[in-house]
Amino acid sequence: MDLLQTKGIEKQFLGVKALKGVDFAVKAGEIHALMGENGAGKSTLIKIITGVYPASAGSVYFNGKECKFRSPLDAEHAGISTVYQEVNLLPDLSVAENICIGREPRTKLGFIDKKERKVQARKALARLDIDINVGENLSSYSIAIQQLVAIARALDVDCKLLILDEPTSSLDENEVKELFKVMKKLREEGMAIIFITHFLDQVYEVSDRITILRDGQLVGSYDAKDLPRIEMVAKMIGKTPDEINQMQAGIVKNTKFGETVYEAKGIGRVGTISPVDVSIREGEQLGLAGLLGSGRSEIAQIIFGVDPHDSGTMTMCGKSVNFNSPQKAVKAKVALIAEDRKVTGIIPDLTIRENIMLALQASKGIWKTMTLKQQEEMAEKYIKLLRIKTPSGEQLIKHLSGGNQQKVLIARWLATNPKLLILDEPTRGIDVGAKAEIEALTQQLCGEGMAVIFISSELEEVVRDCDRVIVLRDRKKVGEVAGEDISLKNVMKLIAG
Amino acid sequence: MNKSSNKFRHLVWPLVSLALLLLFNAIFTDNFFKIEVKKQDSTQSVQAPSVPGDSSVPGTAIDPTEVAAAAAAEEVEAAKQTVKESAGQQAVPEKKDDKGVSIFGYYLYGTPIDILNQGSKVMVLAIGMTLVIATGGIDISVGAVMAIAGAIAALLISMLDAGNCIGAGMGPSVYWIIPVLAALVLATLAGFWNGMLVAGFGIQPMVATLVLMVAGRGVAQLITDGQIITFDNPGLVFLCNGHALFLPFSVWIVVAMYVIFGLLTRKTAFGLFIESVGNNERASRYAGIEARRIKWLTYVICGFCAGMAGLLAASNIKCADSNNAGLNLELDAILATVIGGTSMAGGRFFLSGSLVGAILIQTLTTTMYMKNVSPAIVAVPKAMVVIIVCLLQSPVFRAKVLSIFASKAAKGGVQ
Numbered sequence: 001m002d003l004l005q006t007k008g009i010e011k012q013f014l015g016v017k018a019l020k021g022v023d024f025a026v027k028a029g030e031i032h033a034l035m036g037e038n039g040a041g042k043s044t045l046i047k048i049i050t051g052v053y054p055a056s057a058g059s060v061y062f063n064g065k066e067c068k069f070r071s072p073l074d075a076e077h078a079g080i081s082t083v084y085q086e087v088n089l090l091p092d093l094s095v096a097e098n099i100c101i102g103r104e105p106r107t108k109l110g111f112i113d114k115k116e117r118k119v120q121a122r123k124a125l126a127r128l129d130i131d132i133n134v135g136e137n138l139s140s141y142s143i144a145i146q147q148l149v150a151i152a153r154a155l156d157v158d159c160k161l162l163i164l165d166e167p168t169s170s171l172d173e174n175e176v177k178e179l180f181k182v183m184k185k186l187r188e189e190g191m192a193i194i195f196i197t198h199f200l201d202q203v204y205e206v207s208d209r210i211t212i213l214r215d216g217q218l219v220g221s222y223d224a225k226d227l228p229r230i231e232m233v234a235k236m237i238g239k240t241p242d243e244i245n246q247m248q249a250g251i252v253k254n255t256k257f258g259e260t261v262y263e264a265k266g267i268g269r270v271g272t273i274s275p276v277d278v279s280i281r282e283g284e285q286l287g288l289a290g291l292l293g294s295g296r297s298e299i300a301q302i303i304f305g306v307d308p309h310d311s312g313t314m315t316m317c318g319k320s321v322n323f324n325s326p327q328k329a330v331k332a333k334v335a336l337i338a339e340d341r342k343v344t345g346i347i348p349d350l351t352i353r354e355n356i357m358l359a360l361q362a363s364k365g366i367w368k369t370m371t372l373k374q375q376e377e378m379a380e381k382y383i384k385l386l387r388i389k390t391p392s393g394e395q396l397i398k399h400l401s402g403g404n405q406q407k408v409l410i411a412r413w414l415a416t417n418p419k420l421l422i423l424d425e426p427t428r429g430i431d432v433g434a435k436a437e438i439e440a441l442t443q444q445l446c447g448e449g450m451a452v453i454f455i456s457s458e459l460e461e462v463v464r465d466c467d468r469v470i471v472l473r474d475r476k477k478v479g480e481v482a483g484e485d486i487s488l489k490n491v492m493k494l495i496a497g
Numbered sequence: 498m499n500k501s502s503n504k505f506r507h508l509v510w511p512l513v514s515l516a517l518l519l520l521f522n523a524i525f526t527d528n529f530f531k532i533e534v535k536k537q538d539s540t541q542s543v544q545a546p547s548v549p550g551d552s553s554v555p556g557t558a559i560d561p562t563e564v565a566a567a568a569a570a571e572e573v574e575a576a577k578q579t580v581k582e583s584a585g586q587q588a589v590p591e592k593k594d595d596k597g598v599s600i601f602g603y604y605l606y607g608t609p610i611d612i613l614n615q616g617s618k619v620m621v622l623a624i625g626m627t628l629v630i631a632t633g634g635i636d637i638s639v640g641a642v643m644a645i646a647g648a649i650a651a652l653l654i655s656m657l658d659a660g661n662c663i664g665a666g667m668g669p670s671v672y673w674i675i676p677v678l679a680a681l682v683l684a685t686l687a688g689f690w691n692g693m694l695v696a697g698f699g700i701q702p703m704v705a706t707l708v709l710m711v712a713g714r715g716v717a718q719l720i721t722d723g724q725i726i727t728f729d730n731p732g733l734v735f736l737c738n739g740h741a742l743f744l745p746f747s748v749w750i751v752v753a754m755y756v757i758f759g760l761l762t763r764k765t766a767f768g769l770f771i772e773s774v775g776n777n778e779r780a781s782r783y784a785g786i787e788a789r790r791i792k793w794l795t796y797v798i799c800g801f802c803a804g805m806a807g808l809l810a811a812s813n814i815k816c817a818d819s820n821n822a823g824l825n826l827e828l829d830a831i832l833a834t835v836i837g838g839t840s841m842a843g844g845r846f847f848l849s850g851s852l853v854g855a856i857l858i859q860t861l862t863t864t865m866y867m868k869n870v871s872p873a874i875v876a877v878p879k880a881m882v883v884i885i886v887c888l889l890q891s892p893v894f895r896a897k898v899l900s901i902f903a904s905k906a907a908k909g910g911v912q
Contacts, residue, residue: 306783330785344783347776349844350769358773361766362785369766412784 002061003028003192004049004080004161009058011044011216013399016391018044020216021058026161031183031193033203033224036213037236037431038403039389042196045213046163050075050082063160073102081154082163089150091139096121098138099153124152128182142293144171148179155186162186163194168202172292172457180206198431200229214238237433257467258282259317261451262334262420264303267312273298275311276477278470280420280451285442287466288455289491295475296455297339300422303453304336305329317419330363335413339424339455341402345409348398352390353379355397355408360415382411387437403430410438414445421445422453427461439465463488471495507838511853514836514886518860522608526867532607534743604740608863614737616859617747618643618806618813618823622830623837623851624758625688625802628795630834633775633843634695634702636796639803639830641713642687643823646680646807648717651726651817653679654733673732681804687713688800692793710827717819727816737812747809751852754805758798759848768846771795775843829858836886857886 002025011019019041026032036042048055051069060067062078069075072082089098096118105116121134128148138146147167154162164183168176183193183206197203203210203224210227212219212235219235234240260281268275273295280286288296301307303314305323314321316332323329329336338344347355357375364370370378379393386407390400397408406426413421423442427435442452442465456462462469468482471494479494522529622639629636653676656662657669664672687709694705728734739746762768773781774788782788806826811817835841836857837850861882865875888894 304783325787326782327785327787336783338783343777344780347773347780347784349776350773354769354773358769358781358786359784361769362787364766366765366767366770369764 002026003063004194005061006045006049007059007061009045009048009060010056011041011048011053012056018216019048019055022213022216022218024211024218025221026192026194028160028192029187029190030208031187031195031206033207033210034194034196034213035203035210035232035236037433039215039401040213040236040431041216042213043165043401044216046082046165046194046196050080050163079158079160080163081159081161082165083147083150083154083167084165089138089146089153091146092137094135095125095132095138095141095149096134098149099124099134101153121152124155125149127155128152129178144175144292147171148175151179151182159191161192161194163196165196166198167195168197168199176202198435200233200432203232204229212236233432236431257284258449262303262314262316264309264314265312267302267309267314269298269302269307269310272307272475273302274476276470278303280453282419282449282451283446284468285446285452285454285466287462287469288453288472289459289462289469290472290495292457294472294495296472297424298475299472300336300338300424300453300455303329303420304334304422306336306338327362330359330416333416333419334422335359335416335418335420336422337406337409337413337424337426339428341405341409346397346405349396351394352383352388352397352400352408353393356382356393356411356415359412363416378415379411382408382414386411386441403434406430406438407434410441418450420451420453422455424455425457426454427456427458435461459488459491463491507847507850508853510890511836511838511850511857511886514882514889515853515857515860518857518864518882522860522864526608526864529608529867532605532610534603535606536603603743604745605743608867610745612856612859612863613748613751614745615813615863616856617737617745617751618809619826619829619833619858620751620852620855621754621802621806621809622826623833623855624754624848625795625799626827626830627834627837627839627846627848627851628758628762628771629702629799630831630839630841631771631775631843631846632792632795633778634792634795635831635841636688636691636706636799636803637703637827637831638687638691638706638709638713639799639806640823640825640827641710641717642684642800642803643807643810643826644714644717644817644819645687645720646684646804647811647817647822648720648726648819649683650676650680650733650808650811651728652676652720654728654730655726658728658730669730670732673730676733677736677808680808681801684804684807685797685801688797688803689793691800692796695796696789696793714819717817717822721817721819723819725816725818729815733808733812734815735812737809738815747812750805750809754802755848755852762848767791767794772845775846829855832883833858836883836890838890858883 004024004026006022006024009019009022009024010017022041022045024034024045034042034045044053047053049060049069050072051074052072054068054070060069062080067075067078069078069080075082090101093101099121100117105113105120107113118134125132125134125148128151130145130148130152132141132145138149141149151162151164151167167179171179180202183195186193187208195203195207207224209221210224210232211221212232214236215238222232258281260279263279265277266275267278276295276299278286278299288299290296298307302309303323305325305328308324314323316334321328321332323332323334326336347358350358353375356379357370360378361370376393382388383390383393388400388404388407388411390404397405400408410426421442423438426438430438439461442454446452446467454462454466463486466486468480469486469491470477471479471481471491473495481490481494519529622643626636626639653662654673657665657672657675659665662675664675691706691709694700694708695702698705735746736750737745737747741749762771770781770786770791773784773786774791778788803823807823810822833854834846834851836854837847837852839846839851858879861879862875865878866872870878
């Protein structure tokens with residue numbers, strides 16, 4: 001019997017139909033992958049199942065009964081726990097407090113039993129084979145550990161269905177393996193798991209069944225072993241397998257490089273990154289590779305002036321510059337699409353149009369304004385160019401899906417016509433189709449003479465797209481490969497040391 | 498949904514509340530809406546301050562405790578008198594009239610006009626406060642800054658009147674501009690100080706502005722040497738008592754401030770940057786916006802607005818009372834802002850909404866006075882109305898109420 005079943009779920013948002021009659025079922029003791037492009041309706045479906053939104057039509061059955069959860073807490077009490085892509089915990093509370101929040105063990109007098117709380121927290125973490133000091137603040141641990149703490153918290157309640165929304169996007173390979181071990185163990189125990197990810201390998205590694213959504217509609221549910229990978233991608237983006245092969249073959253590296261755009265000698269910052277040389281030419285795509293925390297993003301932050309350098313010099317187009325604030329970098333036509341979209345990217349309550357024009361307006365200053373018509377034309381142009389899925393540029397950006405928000409941010413920086421574009425994990429948490437689009441776009445920009453610095457934890461992407469790769473380990477530059485030498489093997493070797 | 502309806506949606510509930518309040522007055526308060534056109538005797542000069550028991554010569558210092566109560570009493574008295582006079586119960590209003598000189602010789606007279614005049618202080622404050630709150634900050638020092646502005650203006654005008662200050666030679670009809678400018682500059686500097694603490698040193702806004710809220714009245718006392726300084730300079734008194742183009746001059750000050758800051762925020766990118774910084778400061782910085790400078794600037798503007806409000810307050814009662822000028826008005830300004838639809842969390846802001854909020858608050862206060870509610874307990878009914886307005890604005894509350902009605906209606910339908 002199905003543990004969870006949805007029938008004809010529909011959801012309408014301000015004139016956009018996000019879901020159109022979705023039937024979906026999960027059995028106990030299976031890992032069920034929910035796949036689809038950005039904006040396909042995965043997150044919306046999950047949010048309806050867990051009571052974040054009410055459905056416009058249709059019904060949800062859990063354990064054979066029709067359920068109308070009014071809040072995630074409601075769903076949690078019924079036995080549905082969710083771990084979201086962005087860690088939704090309280091960074092300034094301890095790990096133990098986070099795990100037990102809302103269900104603290106009590107002493108006889110009704111006070112919180114702090115000792116017991118730590119014991120419970122340790123027990124919950126032990127289930128995931130994690131051994132950390134549960135008294136420390138959550139924020140003192142890496143995002144990966146925080147993610148695992150969130151999962152431990154979800155498991156701590158009496159949980160029959162666990163929903164993991166992009167749990168692996170901030171984990172490194174070993175952590176992902178650990179997580180999968182845990183997932184398989186939970187499956188043995190008879191728990192149902194809904195697993196959302198954009199990593200196709202991972203889908204096949206753990207999933208029993210795969211359900212695919214496209215444009216808010218159900219494409220179908222399949223046994224994982226009966227669905228070849230290329231066919232799954234084809235179903236997700238609504239193209240035939242042949243067309244996809246063509247798309248992937250379409251990436252042609254630019255080989256003609258112009259003048260040096262940016263050059264830094266020995267830039268570093270105490271406690272952040274050891275002095276490093278970086279230079280990049282027009283039309284060149286420079287990759288920064290390394291494990292999470294190896295100093296990739298830190299270099300980007302230093303170049304962009306978010307964390308000013310305290311040693312070394314930098315030149316932009318032959319002129320000596322000192323980027324000690326993003327303003328200066330923006331005015332010198334440097335652009336950074338930073339790692340954490342929610343924190344450093346979008347302005348949630350502004351419209352798409354305003355989000356797109358923001359960086360250009362910032363570089364112009366307060367007085368030189370664009371007319372509303374110019375702004376609208378600009379928004380219109382990028383919505384079309386980057387295929388941003390929205391009814392209009394006047395929609396608030398927070399109503400868009402993650403991938404479309406990312407496209408808006410790309411539009412924001414393209415509008416400033418940058419000479420140097422830094423992309424920090426631009427493909428994280430977005431789907432195959434959008435990924436291919438972004439890769440093709442950066443190649444095209446390079447062809448037009450833009451210099452691009454590309455940071456990604458997916459080595460295949462770095463190897464496939466970059467003309468030169470700087471490899472980092474432990475916040476130091478450990479090597480550089482260029483041209484023909486760029487291969488997965490060489491880069492891996494340097495990373496491993 | 499079309500654009501224009503979106504643009505004014507935030508105004509709906511404050512306006513509905515205001516309309517309800519006015520409706521209440523229309524029914525229960527006699528002659529509330531009666532507005533007369535009065536002719537001002539052009540030869541009549543500005544009279545001495547009408548502080549009860551006032552035998553002192555303007556420009557001299559008098560005992561603070563005496564006037565503190567008197568000033569409050571006067572406001573009540575003024576509100577009542579307006580009604581009485583417009584009801585025609587009093588003879589020859591010109592003789593008693595305290596409203597100062599008027600351009601064109603004619604002006605409108607009545608309770609609604611009085612509300613606008615008395616509400617001008619909070620309206621001016623609310624303009625600056627809205628910008629600060631939009632950046633996610635708050636400025637609780639504006640009341641104290643008003644006292645400072647009033648104090649410096651009164652001190653300078655008394656020195657000028659006595660002839661021992663540069664510029665006294667220009668004559669009283671011109672030199673009043675000096676204290677006005679001095680007060681605005683000093684208040685702007687106070688705003689600069691607040692901005693420095695908040696944006697420059699990253700101190701939490703509530704704490705940073707608390708410093709000046711507490712110390713500001715002390716500074717004002719220092720300026721006036723602990724005394725209440727009265728004045729009768731026609732220029733200074735005109736600010737809040739004079740009339741121009743049929744309306745109190747203070748109303749035109751509000752209009753001017755609204756137009757200036759409306760244009761500054763909406764015709765430049767300043768407003769967008771404020772909203773962006775208030776909504777996500779870090780992302781704004783990453784987008785190349787000088788977030789600190791933007792925040793700093795809003796505090797400077799807020800200080801300037803507080804200075805203007807301080808001048809209006811001093812002009813209104815023709816004296817600078819460091820202890821009571823602008824007392825608790827910061828709270829009214831914050832309330833007006835929130836009622837007007839600007840979120841305390843920062844982000845989108847609505848200057849027009851804040852003005853409506855300020856008018857709503859003043860209408861409420863005036864209604865209380867006219868209904869003979871003692872000034873001591875005015876806060877209670879005021880709080881109740883504010884709660885109602887805030888509830889009306891809350892989508893959650895509206896949805897709950899609607900669902901109750903809907904379920905009742907459904908039940909009724911079945912029966």
